[in-house]
Amino acid sequence: MKLSSAVQETADQEKRGRKASKETRRQQLIEATIDSLAKRGYSETTLADVADGAGLSRGIVNFHFESKEKLLIATLQFMADEYAAHWNAALEKAGSGVAAQLWALVAADFDRRICTKRKLAAWCAFWGEAKSRPTYQALCGARDVKYQETFVALCQALKAEGGYAIVAEATALALCAVMEGLWLRLMMGDGLTREKAHAAAVEYLVAVFPAHFTREGLK
Structure with a gap:
């Protein structure tokens, strides 16, 4: 016997609610894992710590x-997906x-x-x-390659536009290394702020591509 439309709708709502609850709890646990990694490090993080942190x-x-x-x-999958979605959206x-990108x-x-x-x-x-x-x-390898290739392609395009005497691949590698180093400094908490770190990365852009960038933005 078929369910009435009202009963079926209620059943569907309950099913969606259970799915939402499951996804919510998974996300709570992932966020608690990030907190624990930040507080305790990798080896000291336990399932009990995560459970307690998530309540x-x-x-x-x-x-x-x-x-x-x-x-x-x-947790690593979530962070990698979040990061990839973030930079792709910015792009x-x-x-x-090219300069704007x-x-x-x-x-x-x-x-x-x-x-x-x-x-x-947590990344560290x-x-x-x-x-x-x-x-x-393996989890992050393909994304890292795509990210690096994007920087290389942009540096190559700017080199062609501005006639810069640079090696595009090496320039892109150095820029990515600068940003990774600034992330490490921020994580160490030595007084560096996000704003100052961003300004340092911009300084690199201005030095390498002076026809395209100023400290304030695009020329």
Whole structure:
């Protein structure tokens, strides 16, 4: 016998509610894992710490992730997806201008939505483990390659536009290394602010591409 439309609608709503609840709890646990990594580091983070931080039972953690390793992989996946979506959105919003795109990508790395002390500390925790954990390398490898290739392509285009005597690939690599180094400094908490870090990265752009950038923005 078929369910009435009202009963079916109620059943569908309950199903959506259960799904939303499951996704909400997973996200709570991932956010709590980021907090724990920032506070305790990789090796000292436990499922009990995550459960307590999320305000959920340890059974809930086991139900959603089964093990610490699966929870950490899910957390790294979330952070990698978030970062990729962030810089891709910045690139799209910048429009078709090459200089505007490069400016937007550099600025995106120091946006308060992505560049927080807790997330930087979590990234550092994963970076410290990546060498001995191929899963971590594989998870972020393709995205890192795409990110680097985007910088190389933009540097090549600016070189052609401005007639700069640079090696585009090396210039892109150096710029990415500058930004990674600034992230590390921000994570160390030595007084460097996001604004000052962003200004330092901009200084690199101004020095390498003076026909396209000033400290205030595009020429």
